[in-house]
Amino acid sequence: MQTDKKRRWLPKLNARLTIGLTIVTILTTGSLILPFFTTVDPAAQGTYMKNLPPSQAHLLGTNALGQDIFWYLVFAVRNSLLLGVTVSIGVTIIATSLGLSAGFIGGWYERVVVVFMDTFITIPVLPVLIVLGAVVRGNTSFMVVALILIVFGWAWNARTIRSMSLSLREREFVNMARFSGAGVGAIIAREIFPFVYAFMIVGFINTILFAINTEAALAVIGLSNVVVPTLGSIIFWALNYNAILIGQPLWIIAPIVTTVVLFLGLFLTSSGYNDLSAEKRGVA
Amino acid sequence: MKLLQYIIQRFVMYFLVLFIGITITFFLPRLMPSDPINNYISQVQARAGQSLSTEATQQLRDQLAELYGLKGDLFTQYTSYLARVARFDFGPSFTYYPEPVIDILMDALPWTAGLLITTTLLAWLIGNSIGLIAGYFNKRRWAGALEVVGIILYPIPYYILALVVILIFAYWLALFPLSPTFLPGPMSWSKTVSILYNSFLPALTLVLAGFGWNVLAMKALAVATKEDAYVQFARLKGTTDRTRMTNYVFRNAMLPQITALVLSLGFIFNGAIQTEVIFSYPGIGMTMRAAAGNGDYNLLYGSIILTIISVATAALVLDLIYPLFDPRIRLGG
Numbered sequence: 001m002q003t004d005k006k007r008r009w010l011p012k013l014n015a016r017l018t019i020g021l022t023i024v025t026i027l028t029t030g031s032l033i034l035p036f037f038t039t040v041d042p043a044a045q046g047t048y049m050k051n052l053p054p055s056q057a058h059l060l061g062t063n064a065l066g067q068d069i070f071w072y073l074v075f076a077v078r079n080s081l082l083l084g085v086t087v088s089i090g091v092t093i094i095a096t097s098l099g100l101s102a103g104f105i106g107g108w109y110e111r112v113v114v115v116f117m118d119t120f121i122t123i124p125v126l127p128v129l130i131v132l133g134a135v136v137r138g139n140t141s142f143m144v145v146a147l148i149l150i151v152f153g154w155a156w157n158a159r160t161i162r163s164m165s166l167s168l169r170e171r172e173f174v175n176m177a178r179f180s181g182a183g184v185g186a187i188i189a190r191e192i193f194p195f196v197y198a199f200m201i202v203g204f205i206n207t208i209l210f211a212i213n214t215e216a217a218l219a220v221i222g223l224s225n226v227v228v229p230t231l232g233s234i235i236f237w238a239l240n241y242n243a244i245l246i247g248q249p250l251w252i253i254a255p256i257v258t259t260v261v262l263f264l265g266l267f268l269t270s271s272g273y274n275d276l277s278a279e280k281r282g283v284a
Numbered sequence: 285m286k287l288l289q290y291i292i293q294r295f296v297m298y299f300l301v302l303f304i305g306i307t308i309t310f311f312l313p314r315l316m317p318s319d320p321i322n323n324y325i326s327q328v329q330a331r332a333g334q335s336l337s338t339e340a341t342q343q344l345r346d347q348l349a350e351l352y353g354l355k356g357d358l359f360t361q362y363t364s365y366l367a368r369v370a371r372f373d374f375g376p377s378f379t380y381y382p383e384p385v386i387d388i389l390m391d392a393l394p395w396t397a398g399l400l401i402t403t404t405l406l407a408w409l410i411g412n413s414i415g416l417i418a419g420y421f422n423k424r425r426w427a428g429a430l431e432v433v434g435i436i437l438y439p440i441p442y443y444i445l446a447l448v449v450i451l452i453f454a455y456w457l458a459l460f461p462l463s464p465t466f467l468p469g470p471m472s473w474s475k476t477v478s479i480l481y482n483s484f485l486p487a488l489t490l491v492l493a494g495f496g497w498n499v500l501a502m503k504a505l506a507v508a509t510k511e512d513a514y515v516q517f518a519r520l521k522g523t524t525d526r527t528r529m530t531n532y533v534f535r536n537a538m539l540p541q542i543t544a545l546v547l548s549l550g551f552i553f554n555g556a557i558q559t560e561v562i563f564s565y566p567g568i569g570m571t572m573r574a575a576a577g578n579g580d581y582n583l584l585y586g587s588i589i590l591t592i593i594s595v596a597t598a599a600l601v602l603d604l605i606y607p608l609f610d611p612r613i614r615l616g617g
Contacts, residue, residue: 016435115297115300115301115304116304118297118301119300119301119304119305119308121547121550122301122305122549122550122592122595122596122599123305123308123550123592123595124550124551124553124554124557124591124592124595125550125554126553126554126557126558127553127554127557127572127587127588127591128308128309128312128588130557130572130573130576130584130588131309131312131313131576131584131585131588132312132313133576134575134576134579134581134584135313135581148312156547159547209439213441214554216441216443217441217442217443217554217557217558220443220558220562221443221557221558221561221562221573222577223573223576232443235443235447244451244455252447252451253451256444256447256448259440259441259444260440260444263439263440263441264435264436264439264440266439267435267438267439268435271435271500
């Protein structure tokens with residue numbers, strides 16, 4: 001998603017961004033392309049012999065359900081990333097439009113938006129998802145989880161964007177544009193957006209982290225749709241079958257390592273990009 | 285007068301947040317394409333075979349509607365729901381019938397509160413101290429190493445940290461039990477010891493998960509603050525590094541960190557739920573998980589409302605004591 005920017009700034013990439021982008025690129029392309037090379041549904045049980053050790057045919061062995069751990073993991077990374085990106089697109093649209101409009105329109109509109117922002121920042125999203133999961137009794141579809149995460153995820157980013165637009169609207173170049181007769185829409189699009197844009201990318205990546213993390217947490221405690229392979233459901237099944245005690249440490253260690261690497265990659269990308277854009281604009 | 289205005293505004297905000305949060309938890313499940321009463325009845329029918337008569341089913345349906353507050357139109361339901369929440373009356377628990385939900389929650393609350401308050405304070409103090417040192421001495425090489433610890437710890441989700449802590453301390457080193465066993469009976473010295481011993485791993489998880497962000501944020505703040513003119517002036521006056529770091533840099537750099545703590549309370553609570561479930565720690569999170577598994581809706585509703593109230597109240601308290609930490613605000617001045 002960032003390849004074109006990568007090329008433009010290639011000579012100036014900082015260490016964090018380089019490591020982060022490498023990890024994210026490998027995991028993203030790998031999990032998106034590899035599924036085309038298998039015809040087997042990784043979630044289907046009893047496809048292979050149970051509890052096979054790692055071999056050429058099964059890179060990470062098979063688990064107690066007769067699934068190939070490597071392929072399950074590939075699909076898990078893909079599904080988790082797709083969920084993360086979907087949620088993040090929704091969150092970025094809502095957060096940017098509400099944050100910018102609140103900062104610029106002000107008055108009662110701003111107060112109402114701020115109250116809702118503070119509310120959604122305060123309410124922990126996991127209990128809400130647990131209650132909804134219980135009401136629909138394990139039929140929580142992936143889309144419902146994504147929708148709830150959007151509803152509860154926008155406030156953080158919106159808060160930052162609002163405070164950015166509050167300080168920006170007092171800057172001289174904005175006043176200049178206003179006195180030249182530009183409308184609110186034109187000012188936001190031409191004068192403000194270039195400043196907010198850098199944060200939007202950082203916020204976008206952080207929201208992917210938030211979404212994958214929350215869905216996985218819900219799955220690990222068994223309250224998401226655990227039939228769909230995600231980074232959480234694979235750990236749910238491994239815990240359920242006591243992977244370590246039955247001598248299958250790879251079943252649980254592989255997803256743990258993958259999650260840590262993916263999250264580290266995403267975080268390094270977002271903070272590296274943040275440093276880069278701050279450096280470029282001369283503001284921290 | 286400014287301070288009084290601030291306090292009043294903060295209280296108004298507090299009740300608005302509670303009201304909106306409680307309203308959302310009322311309406312959201314009702315938008316879902318599923319009916320808890322039908323779910324429950326089909327469960328009972330599956331258990332009783334075909335022996336349940338239509339009248340008995342209807343009677344059960346009415347009773348459940350009464351119990352869940354699903355009688356009458358949406359507005360009646362909503363007002364009676366608000367009235368019950370205001371009285372902390374969440375009805376009886378389904379699993380532990382007829383024990384009231386509020387009693388179960390009040391048993392679980394001290395566990396979560398004790399764990400969360402201790403670990404959040406520790407994580408904040410340790411994280412900010414490390415970040416302060418790393419930021420103040422940011423030219424030294426070891427300061428970079430301290431930051432790397434923060435970078436690696438911060439993005440790791442709670443449940444992963446919990447599993448890694450279990451793998452290392454319970455499986456590999458076998459220092460701690462896999463799941464805790466708490467002695468029953470009244471408080472005694474041995475019971476206190478067993479609680480501390482059994483809470484150690486969940487607490488370790490929460491502290492590890494909490495301090496990564498504080499290290500990173502405090503380091504950035506300290507780097508920026510130590511270049512400020514008043515710190516440079518203090519240096520020229522001949523103060524020691526230590527005095528400048530704690531009394532000059534930290535006093536100001538800690539303020540955004542208190543705000544950050546207030547904003548992340550909801551997130552910390554999410555982490556507590558995951559940690560409690562993974563360690564079978566008997567707090568609110570574990571209660572919620574069990575209630576979700578048993579379809580105990582009264583207990584679920586009680587816990588989510590208690591959660592919202594707890595988090596909002598913690599945020600309120602932190603915001604109200606904030607002026608005490610701000611060196612620029614003089615009370616009564």
